[in-house]
Amino acid sequence: MGSSSTRSGERSIAGSIRSFLPTPTWGSGAILWASLTLALLTLPVVIVSTEEALAAVPRSWREASLSLGATQFQTLVRVLLPATTPGILTGLILAVARAAGEVAPLMITRRG
Numbered sequence: 001m002g003s004s005s006t007r008s009g010e011r012s013i014a015g016s017i018r019s020f021l022p023t024p025t026w027g028s029g030a031i032l033w034a035s036l037t038l039a040l041l042t043l044p045v046v047i048v049s050t051e052e053a054l055a056a057v058p059r060s061w062r063e064a065s066l067s068l069g070a071t072q073f074q075t076l077v078r079v080l081l082p083a084t085t086p087g088i089l090t091g092l093i094l095a096v097a098r099a100a101g102e103v104a105p106l107m108i109t110r111r112g
Contacts (some may be wrong), residue, residue, distance in 0.1 A: 034103075041102065043093035049091020053084035 001027055065075040 024053045038103065042099050045095040045098060046088075046091045049094065050084070050088050053087025053091075054080065056087065057083045 061079055061083070062075055063080045066072070070078065
């Protein structure tokens with residue numbers, strides 16, 4: 001009994017989400033669907049590189065900034081972001097390269 005109500009709930013959620021999205025065809029909606037798919041595929045690469053960049057910043061830098069009276073937002077903007085920008089940008093570049101590598105065979109074999 002519980003599984004059927006859960007499944008019908010999942011169907012209604014999926015149906016309501018699909019009602020907002022265009023139909024996946026080779027016409028007008030194809031570019032939107034392709035870009036959404038590639039964004040979802042590249043998101044883990046960016047997330048992992050950002051986490052690694054944040055983990056590489058010494059904890060003492062954060063503590064020093066906070067102990068000097070900076071707020072958490074000021075610490076984020078003035079200490080963490082400048083220190084992690086190279087790692088985040090590296091992740092973005094790798095994600096774009098991965099997306100381009102996954103799209104290249106499709107562009108070559110596309111007909112018409």
